[in-house]
Amino acid sequence: MTALRPDLAAIAEMIPERARVLDIGCGDGALLEHLIAAKGVDGRGIELSQQNVNACVARGLSVIQGDADTDLAEYPSQVFDVAILSQTIQATRSPRAVLAHLLRIGRRTIVSFPNFGHWRVRLSLLVQGRMPRTAALGYDWCDTPNIHLCTIADFVALAGDFHATIEQAVAISDEGRTHPMAPRAWGPNLFAEGAIFLLKPPAAKM
Amino acid sequence: MAETASPRFLRPLAAPGEDVGQAIAFDLSHPLALDSGRTLSPFTVAYMTYGRLNAAKSNVVLVCHALTLDQFAALRHPVTGKPGWWDVLIGPGKPIDTDRFFVVCANVLGGCMGTTGPAEIDPTTGEPYGLNFPLVSVRDMVRAQAMLLDAMGIREILCVIGGSMGGMQVLQWAASYPDRVVSAVPIATAARHSAQNIAFHEVGRQAILADPDWKDGAYQHFNTQPSKGLAVARMAAHITYLSEAALQRKFDRNLQDRAEITFGFDADFRIESYLRHQGTTFVDRFDANSYLYLTRAMDYFDLAAEFGGVLAEAFRGTKSRFCIISFTSDWLFPTPENKRIAHALNAVAANVSFVEIATDRGHDAFLLDEPEMFATVRGFLNAVASSRAVA
Numbered sequence: 001m002t003a004l005r006p007d008l009a010a011i012a013e014m015i016p017e018r019a020r021v022l023d024i025g026c027g028d029g030a031l032l033e034h035l036i037a038a039k040g041v042d043g044r045g046i047e048l049s050q051q052n053v054n055a056c057v058a059r060g061l062s063v064i065q066g067d068a069d070t071d072l073a074e075y076p077s078q079v080f081d082v083a084i085l086s087q088t089i090q091a092t093r094s095p096r097a098v099l100a101h102l103l104r105i106g107r108r109t110i111v112s113f114p115n116f117g118h119w120r121v122r123l124s125l126l127v128q129g130r131m132p133r134t135a136a137l138g139y140d141w142c143d144t145p146n147i148h149l150c151t152i153a154d155f156v157a158l159a160g161d162f163h164a165t166i167e168q169a170v171a172i173s174d175e176g177r178t179h180p181m182a183p184r185a186w187g188p189n190l191f192a193e194g195a196i197f198l199l200k201p202p203a204a205k206m
Numbered sequence: 207m208a209e210t211a212s213p214r215f216l217r218p219l220a221a222p223g224e225d226v227g228q229a230i231a232f233d234l235s236h237p238l239a240l241d242s243g244r245t246l247s248p249f250t251v252a253y254m255t256y257g258r259l260n261a262a263k264s265n266v267v268l269v270c271h272a273l274t275l276d277q278f279a280a281l282r283h284p285v286t287g288k289p290g291w292w293d294v295l296i297g298p299g300k301p302i303d304t305d306r307f308f309v310v311c312a313n314v315l316g317g318c319m320g321t322t323g324p325a326e327i328d329p330t331t332g333e334p335y336g337l338n339f340p341l342v343s344v345r346d347m348v349r350a351q352a353m354l355l356d357a358m359g360i361r362e363i364l365c366v367i368g369g370s371m372g373g374m375q376v377l378q379w380a381a382s383y384p385d386r387v388v389s390a391v392p393i394a395t396a397a398r399h400s401a402q403n404i405a406f407h408e409v410g411r412q413a414i415l416a417d418p419d420w421k422d423g424a425y426q427h428f429n430t431q432p433s434k435g436l437a438v439a440r441m442a443a444h445i446t447y448l449s450e451a452a453l454q455r456k457f458d459r460n461l462q463d464r465a466e467i468t469f470g471f472d473a474d475f476r477i478e479s480y481l482r483h484q485g486t487t488f489v490d491r492f493d494a495n496s497y498l499y500l501t502r503a504m505d506y507f508d509l510a511a512e513f514g515g516v517l518a519e520a521f522r523g524t525k526s527r528f529c530i531i532s533f534t535s536d537w538l539f540p541t542p543e544n545k546r547i548a549h550a551l552n553a554v555a556a557n558v559s560f561v562e563i564a565t566d567r568g569h570d571a572f573l574l575d576e577p578e579m580f581a582t583v584r585g586f587l588n589a590v591a592s593s594r595a596v597a
Binding site: 064 | 592
């Protein structure tokens with residue numbers, strides 16, 4: 001098994017052993033495979049790319065082709081211990097509706113995303129007057145799949161709209177390293193390349 | 207019940223001495239209560255096995271066959287002399303690895319390859335059943351298979367797998383016997399037969415019924431056979447198993463053994479000649495009444511109906527693992543029908559994978575050399591086997 005990407009490793013740290021996990025936008029299944037091997041979780045995935053899905057299933061993972069925007073409604077409430085949305089929320093049509101479903105489906109929700117408040121993004125727009133292209137956001141504005149980018153402060157506000165509790169917040173640095181952050185401080189919103197949030201929905205027990 | 211060394215086949219075997227499989231005869235003390243309200247007794251189930259049953263009886267893969275296929279899924283078919291219909295998938299080292307798994311495949315109830323069907327002798331009259339044979343459902347087929355496994359001393363099925371009508375049986379197995387099914391792989395199938403599919407079946411049945419040699423189903427008595435009608439039924443059905451793109455690629459408007467059209471009704475086009483061949487070879491291996499009964503069983507299949515019309519209820523509380531496979535160019539059992547099953551399973555938080563495979567070979571793709579299907583089945587079976595500690 002190759003080493004897990006640092007942001008995925010940080011997500012894995014947040015997940016209890018033997019949990020029932022739904023990974024939305026599971027990509028090639030690296031996180032799921034790691035969670036099953038290292039933590040004995042009951043892991044399922046949803047992935048948009050059929051090619052990725054087929055590869056996941058051939059590796060023995062339980063993955064279904066689906067779209068976070070349209071297919072989460074069919075899942076019953078509170079059946080997963082953790083619902084994960086990794087580097088995907090910014091590509092959904094309706095991040096608000098998707099987050100609402102995540103908080104409904106999972107007793108905990110983990111969301112990671114690139115931070116549009118990063119200083120390089122801000123500087124690029126300020127100095128060049130062009131939509132930013134950075135390492136984390138490597139697309140031109142006209143063909144980016146990232147149609148709903150947000151800053152860490154924006155996401156904190158959205159979580160607040162749902163009265164979700166932020167149980168953990170992790171900053172992803174320029175070098176891909178991860179470290180805990182104060183979600184409402186100005187520093188991470190300016191210096192973090194991305195962020196990972198562990199949320200508890202308002203009604204969740206435990 | 208009693209084991210029969212050589213099951214009775216409708217047609218003489220082309221290659222005597224081949225392994226013709228086994229059969230278990232269920233006597234009057236083991237009647238089969240059917241969905242129609244009628245009871246079938248006595249009856250026989252003919253089947254084939256491949257590989258070895260392990261000591262824990264935990265390595266059983268039950269293969270369910272499609273409409274016109276039979277229990278000869280692997281190795282050489284004793285009647286046609288060709289490789290078994292899933293020989294690409296079943297065998298030593300193949301995705302359904304007979305070095306690891308014990309594969310069971312039974313001829314369906316109502317079939318014509320040794321399991322009791324309309325061509326069998328009705329013990330109450332001494333004549334072939336013909337139309338006196340009771341209508342059987344997909345659930346009845348599964349009940350008969352369950353009785354077969356019981357008789358073999360097998361309780362748990364590691365994986366039940368099949369395509370098309372076989373996929374319907376897989377779904378029925380998962381719904382009827384959730385505690386016996388560790389995993390299920392329904393391929394190119396649906397939880398209910400669509401209006402379009404019923405329509406095509408009706409065309410086929412009408413072709414048989416319109417053949418004067420059908421004789422109200424009593425053709426065996428008159429020593430005739432509605433070969434013309436059955437051939438036309440097969441020709442119409444065969445088109446639905448392919449795709450427009452595949453037909454175009456294989457046949458285009460090419461002419462058959464001639465340089466130009468003949469201004470008549472000969473098989474000028476290669477596609478015509480191909481279909482005629484499909485029709486005439488089919489009547490040598492299949493019984494017309496069986497075709498009527500089995501197409502009807504598929505038409506009647508609507509899994510949600512027995513669960514208040516809500517498909518998800520068929521799977522509530524299931525612990526089975528599912529892997530659903532569809533093919534992009536299959537218009538008989540298109541991806542949305544297969545996905546409907548996946549959605550229903552999601553709604554009860556079942557463990558489900560769904561794979562759609564890109565191919566232009568239509569519905570028949572599930573019988574063909576499709577590497578991505580092989581990889582999917584192999585990976586899924588590996589994961590299931592290791593979760594149950596099957597070596």
